[in-house]
Amino acid sequence: MQRTIDLILRNRPRRLRKTPSLIDMLQETRLSIKGLIYPVFVCGGRDVKEPIASMPGQYRLSIDVLLKELEEIRDLGIPSILLFGIPDRKDSFGSEAYDDNGIVQNAVRAIKENLPDVVVITDVCLCAYTDHGHCGLVKDGKILNDETLEILSKVAVSHADAGADIVAPSAMMDGQVKAIREALDHNGFKDVAIMSYSAKYASSMYGPFRDAAESSPKFGDRRGYQMNPANVREAIREVRIDIEEGADIVMVKPALSYLDVISRIRSAFDVPLAAYNVSGEYSMIKAASERGWIDEKSVVLEILTSIKRAGADLIITYFAKDVAKWLKEV
Ligand code: PBG
Ligand code: ZN
Numbered sequence: 307m308q309r310t311i312d313l314i315l316r317n318r319p320r321r322l323r324k325t326p327s328l329i330d331m332l333q334e335t336r337l338s339i340k341g342l343i344y345p346v347f348v349c350g351g352r353d354v355k356e357p358i359a360s361m362p363g364q365y366r367l368s369i370d371v372l373l374k375e376l377e378e379i380r381d382l383g384i385p386s387i388l389l390f391g392i393p394d395r396k397d398s399f400g401s402e403a404y405d406d407n408g409i410v411q412n413a414v415r416a417i418k419e420n421l422p423d424v425v426v427i428t429d430v431c432l433c434a435y436t437d438h439g440h441c442g443l444v445k446d447g448k449i450l451n452d453e454t455l456e457i458l459s460k461v462a463v464s465h466a467d468a469g470a471d472i473v474a475p476s477a478m479m480d481g482q483v484k485a486i487r488e489a490l491d492h493n494g495f496k497d498v499a500i501m502s503y504s505a506k507y508a509s510s511m512y513g514p515f516r517d518a519a520e521s522s523p524k525f526g527d528r529r530g531y532q533m534n535p536a537n538v539r540e541a542i543r544e545v546r547i548d549i550e551e552g553a554d555i556v557m558v559k560p561a562l563s564y565l566d567v568i569s570r571i572r573s574a575f576d577v578p579l580a581a582y583n584v585s586g587e588y589s590m591i592k593a594a595s596e597r598g599w600i601d602e603k604s605v606v607l608e609i610l611t612s613i614k615r616a617g618a619d620l621i622i623t624y625f626a627k628d629v630a631k632w633l634k635e636v
Contacts, residue, residue, distance in 0.1 A: 386425035400435030418469035459489035487552035505541035508532035511586030572617025581618035
């Protein structure tokens with residue numbers, strides 16, 4: 307056949323995609339088990355492993371079951387968990403959140419006794435503990451900022467006292483990092499770090515989590531304290547404030563619709579950055595893959611790699627165990 311074209315191309319990117327080995331050696335971003343944080347829900351009772359309907363594969367666990375689960379997590383090489391408590395009682399102050407015998411405090415002590423090497427991060431918020439379901443104290447239908455700081459500080463100190471390595475304030479109250487840093491320092495916990503949910507958006511992706519933690523607000527919404535999803539400059543401002551107040555690690559949440567936010571924060575600051583691949587992001591993939599519409603493993607690896615590529619050092623994900631298994635296979 308006669309040649310129809312005779313191109314002289316200098317740049318041929320496909321040269322480096324010639325074989326699977328070449329493709330693999332030139333991969334720029336690699337997921338690592340070491341950067342994964344696994345969120346877990348702990349509740350009262352014994353021998354409890356209650357499935358969360360809207361999050362297939364995730365459970366509410368009593369402390370004894372959690373300890374067994376943590377052995378598996380450790381053996382998989384996942385270094386860290388983010389602990390959420392499901393309290394036995396709720397009231398207007400969220401008082402179980404700072405009770406020395408609360409569910410999280412008891413769980414942390416048990417973990418530190420049995421598996422001291424697991425990095426324990428505790429969520430510091432009130433929404434699962436208050437009867438109104440808001441992240442702060444409520445008066446006349448308004449969320450009070452400064453009054454809430456005192457309670458959040460008590461929560462953080464009680465977690466530190468139980469042995470938490472890192473506390474993670476997620477209430478989006480102004481000044482929460484400063485208040486918690488001062489309270490930790492004054493109580494002898496200078497070495498307990500703060501991972502701040504700095505850029506936490508008022509997202510519609512938290513629905514399944516709120517089922518899991520029974521933490522939906524009973525009135526209104528969280529737009530008076532969580533960020534508007536349309537904003538990115540404001541995220542830079544939130545992060546700057548948190549770093550000034552003493553945050554050791556900052557976070558963007560959710561992750562997938564906010565890759566630009568992750569990228570901007572990564573280039574603007576030098577602190578470690580975490581991204582929270584939230585419950586709605588998890589459940590969408592679960593639902594579609596259960597129907598055979600997408601391939602779960604390749605979709606999850608693609609998404610988490612994208613979150614890393616955007617600039618996250620740490621990824622908080624309900625897929626952590628699956629990813630650890632998949633990464634071991636290759
Ligand atoms: C509340 C909190 C939320 C999540 C973690 N802590 C969301 C909210 O109700 O505003 C969401 C996590 C997820 O969806 O996986 N402080
Ligand atoms: Zn909250």
